[in-house]
Amino acid sequence: MTTRRLRRHAHTALGALAPGAAARWATSVFSSTRTYGLRPDDVLPLGAAHFTVHGDDHVTDGFTWNEDGGQGSALLVHGWAANSSSMHSLVPSLRELDLRVAAFDGPAHGVRKGDQATMTQYTHSVGAVLDTLGDVRVVVAHSLGSIAAIGAIAAHTGHRPQCAVFIAPPATLGDVLERWDGAGLRLTRPLIEGIYGELHRRNGVPVSHWDLTGLGASLDLPTLILHDPDDPMVPYTDAQKVAAGLRNARLADRTGGHAGILMNHGTAAAVSRFTAQHLAAGDGPHPNLHREGIV
Template identity: 25%
Template sequence: MASLSTIRNVINAVSYVSVKAAGGPAWKLFHGAPPRTPVRPEQREVHDRAEQETLTVAGREIRTYRWGSGEKPVLLVHGVSGRAANFAGFVAGIEALGLTAVAYDAPGHGSSGGSTCTILEHGAVMTAVQERYGDFHAVVGHSFGGTSAYLAARRGLVTERLVSISSVADFGSLPDTFCGQLGLRPALATELRRRTELFFAPERDVWNRFSADHRPEEITARILVVHDENDREVGVDQGRRLAASYGDRAELLITSKLGHRRILGDPEVIGRVLDFLKD
């Protein structure tokens, strides 16, 4: 299999001849799920003691995990290239509060089927998990999982509290961010926007309507936004924008030197989230 750097160089080279032609492989990278990541050794004990089930959502088998008696479920939603086990550090604390931790491997991730995971596919799975386990006391989402949770909440997902960690507020920033991270030419971001709009049709105005800060009055849950000032994948300005849009209903925690992924395992972050989940 060609390396990512080789694929990037080929896409960029083709784009000088035809941006539309280069947009095909760029779209596959942008739209497709990344390589699946294994359960890390430090996550294994928590992962293995979960009660696991399989739900069929839109024809794909989705692996779910539950820790606890079922009372007051707290849904944990991972981001791109993640899996449910990424929240292993939260589980014991959630159980200690008398709550039930529930999670799933998103489509194309972990032990679930599929090869793509869009914001609408995330939302469909959240709805199916709620139908199986009951209305959520809280939803905790990391990165794209958090962004997806805001849209799901506006479209009927029931939750009293919503925590987003390292999440994008502006859905429209994703093509530019993606191209910047991979080193693709800016012209390809425009092509990705075009293909995204075609893909989601007949949904309209997706760049605004799929943003986490769109129509904040439609979400009644209390909100905690957590973001690291050294996040190189999603800038801290996204977290500040997200918290500001929800005004007095939102709390903002800015951390330092944790980046985009290590933040999920930080004891102080976990403690702050658990405090927010208390009745």
């Protein structure tokens, strides 16, 4: 019997005896940050330098390219169960705009300790990086990282970015949960409701809070949505919902699936063109509030 089938049988038995414990177990499986493999080696990416992140217990550092860029910073935010390396294909075209490009591994992602995280933690980490850099002109986020990014931007009290790009974004965390295959667990409606409750407990807010258009409702932020109409993980209708729900957003199609879209040269080109348009329309780079903290 495979490990997946053993887990399914064990979880089904637990659900009959202790539904609360079964919901906690299922929530931990849903929240896993190591779905696609083990922690990568902690090595400095080619051409990058380390920087220190202030104000967050889960993310203490990140990487920058083109440290002396004169147009402010571009911040890359990876998706769930991925890491900063998934965004590296976007670095060259943003560097060409004279931007300092920053990326980091989210809580319990990449080189971080642990294999569990919450959206609350991830959103706080994005906010801490925004504060640390101080001069972010554009945020580019993938998948669930888009919800963390919009939440952090909306809560940010410093200089806000001039634009954002969300690549293959889900509309809500609830949509992600409702589509989840259970990773081998037998999902029932009572179990799903138990996961909703446990996620509320762990995050401190209900699952309904993690709504991209709801979090971004007050923002007049120029936003580009890039999505593959044939994305097998996040349906195109999510992108349409996000584009329609934000105040200043447009949707463009790219191919490559959910993760491969990041490697599509057309994706990098679209990110670069959109960013360049809004850099030109802006008022120059913002002051770097924590420049002395970049090491």
